[in-house]
Amino acid sequence: MTDAADRLLVNAVVHTLTDPDTVFEAVAIRDGEIIRLGDSYELEFLEGVETDVIDCDGRVVLPGFIDAHTHMEQLGQHLVHADLSTADSAADCLEALSAQADRDPDREWVLGFGYDDSAWESGPLTRADLDAVSEDRPVVAMRVDLHTASLNSVALERFADDLPADDLRTADGEPTGVAVEDAAEAVRRQLTADRDELREVLSAATQYAVEHGVTGVHDKVRGSSAPRVYRELAANDELPIRVRIDYWSDHLESLVDVGLTTNAGSDRVQTGAIKSFSDGSIGSRTAKLQEPYAAVAAEPDAECESADHERGQWVVDPDELGTLVARADGEGYQLCIHAIGDEAIEETLSALEETSDPGGRRHRIEHAELLTDGQIDRMAEAGIVASMQPNFHRWAGEGGLYDQRLGEERRLRTNRFRRVLEAGVPLAFGSDCMPLDPLLGVQHAVTAPTDAQRLSVTEALRAYTHGAAAAGFDDDRLGTLAVGKRADLVVLEASPWTQAERIDEIDVAMTIVDGEVVFDGREA
Numbered sequence: 141m142t143d144a145a146d147r148l149l150v151n152a153v154v155h156t157l158t159d160p161d162t163v164f165e166a167v168a169i170r171d172g173e174i175i176r177l178g179d180s181y182e183l184e185f186l187e188g189v190e191t192d193v194i195d196c197d198g199r200v201v202l203p204g205f206i207d208a209h210t211h212m213e214q215l216g217q218h219l220v221h222a223d224l225s226t227a228d229s230a231a232d233c234l235e236a237l238s239a240q241a242d243r244d245p246d247r248e249w250v251l252g253f254g255y256d257d258s259a260w261e262s263g264p265l266t267r268a269d270l271d272a273v274s275e276d277r278p279v280v281a282m283r284v285d286l287h288t289a290s291l292n293s294v295a296l297e298r299f300a301d302d303l304p305a306d307d308l309r310t311a312d313g314e315p316t317g318v319a320v321e322d323a324a325e326a327v328r329r330q331l332t333a334d335r336d337e338l339r340e341v342l343s344a345a346t347q348y349a350v351e352h353g354v355t356g357v358h359d360k361v362r363g364s365s366a367p368r369v370y371r372e373l374a375a376n377d378e379l380p381i382r383v384r385i386d387y388w389s390d391h392l393e394s395l396v397d398v399g400l401t402t403n404a405g406s407d408r409v410q411t412g413a414i415k416s417f418s419d420g421s422i423g424s425r426t427a428k429l430q431e432p433y434a435a436v437a438a439e440p441d442a443e444c445e446s447a448d449h450e451r452g453q454w455v456v457d458p459d460e461l462g463t464l465v466a467r468a469d470g471e472g473y474q475l476c477i478h479a480i481g482d483e484a485i486e487e488t489l490s491a492l493e494e495t496s497d498p499g500g501r502r503h504r505i506e507h508a509e510l511l512t513d514g515q516i517d518r519m520a521e522a523g524i525v526a527s528m529q530p531n532f533h534r535w536a537g538e539g540g541l542y543d544q545r546l547g548e549e550r551r552l553r554t555n556r557f558r559r560v561l562e563a564g565v566p567l568a569f570g571s572d573c574m575p576l577d578p579l580l581g582v583q584h585a586v587t588a589p590t591d592a593q594r595l596s597v598t599e600a601l602r603a604y605t606h607g608a609a610a611a612g613f614d615d616d617r618l619g620t621l622a623v624g625k626r627a628d629l630v631v632l633e634a635s636p637w638t639q640a641e642r643i644d645e646i647d648v649a650m651t652i653v654d655g656e657v658v659f660d661g662r663e664a
């Protein structure tokens with residue numbers, strides 16, 4: 141007598157995404173683990189009276205997607221509060237905030253996230269703007285980069301003593317409601333200081349993740365509340381996905397103190413890497429480049445650039461980064477360093493190459509958008525992970541953002557996934573929550589402008605499953621479908637291989653984590 145399966149998925153097209161990819165018709169799950177793959181009739185003997193048999197009706201089953209670069213708190217804020225990221229004007233923002241105030245009359249604070257005033261005449265939202273939304277409830281709108289917060293009069297009064305006056309803009313001696321830098325950061329922290337609020341925000345974000353087929357994330361966490369809330373949610377069985385927490389580097393000494401090292405934790409919530417930055421971004425001309433940015437003359441609204449900034453700027457300079465890398469590596473931590481421009485990648489790579497065992501520690505470069513050939517070969521040699529975002533290919537077209545900022549030659553050098561894979565660099569895909577949607581990323585990877593930037597469907601899916609799992613030391617239990625692995629699966633309504641031009645339009649039918657159905661959106 142054989143122990144029955146808890147769950148059987150039959151009549152499916154099951155891709156294991158192992159190397160090479162193998163296709164089965166059915167998968168059997170017991171105690172959250174894959175116990176058998178085979179033809180539907182072969183697995184019938186595992187059906188007991190209590191077995192949940194799911195007829196997949198020809199749908200495609202893959203390992204669950206693992207997003208190697210997320211910001212779940214920010215994603216959740218956009219979902220729970222007013223999403224200002226698509227607003228084209230200050231008026232649009234105010235309309236969205238007013239709608240939010242009406243929709244949620246019992247929530248005292250009216251919050252909006254992600255506005256971008258760079259294309260407006262009027263500049264950041266002001267106190268006067270936001271007083272029009274409400275004169276008795278506090279209203280706060282955060283700019284997309286989180287370096288500016290806009291407050292109405294009530295919110296300004298509430299925060300009065302907590303905000304450094306130097307970073308509060310004034311006009312005629314009166315605060316305009318625009319808070320920058322340290323003041324903006326103080327506002328941002330206050331907004332999630334309440335753990336109930338953070339629980340709601342992270343729950344919304346993880347629900348969004350499972351609806352997009354994501355079974356695990358490597359979340360870049362800035363404050364210290366989110367890790368605690370993740371663990372509480374997991375303890376209450378309310379965390380539907382696996383979360384690997386990559387901590388902002390200012391947490392390093394506290395983590396060392398309490399003995400939380402890389403890979404410590406449960407099967408649901410783990411300590412990941414120490415995260416730091418070397419440079420900024422290409423869009424804001426702050427990514428650090430070996431050669432100057434393309435001339436700005438073509439852009440009439442651009443301001444005169446100072447010579448210092450024509451090759452971008454350091455967020456953390458190479459000396460400071462080197463010290464951090466040595467310290468974290470010395471304590472046994474994995475590192476993930478944001479480096480986008482070729483100069484930033486050069487310095488980051490040099491710092492990581494200095495560590496004792498870069499490949500064994502699986503140190504990572506996040507984004508790595510503008511790699512040179514030599515850098516790709518050095519990453520392969522050292523075993524350093526490229527944690528890249530295929531959705532960034534949306535800037536790769538002729539006349540697109542990369543073209544404007546970098547010019548033709550360097551545009552064609554961005555995000556060369558094929559070159560990276562062929563050199564033997566471990567490749568992990570993530571979204572940076574721009575937006576969180578692996579199938580959209582896969583779509584970009586398979587339709588990229590040049591051969592060097594393009595992957596096959598199987599390769600792109602592997603980077604979002606096995607590749608991301610390996611970047612989080614999870615390839616022994618996640619990332620492919622095989623007997624003995626955890627049952628983290630996604631069921632798709634259509635096949636990415638037969639619908640390769642519109643992979644982004646494929647709906648997620650079901651998401652299963654640890655053998656449990658955490659999302660069921662099957663069409664009748």
Ligand SMILES: [Zn+2]
Nearest residue numbers: 209211360572
């Ligand atoms: Zn990021």
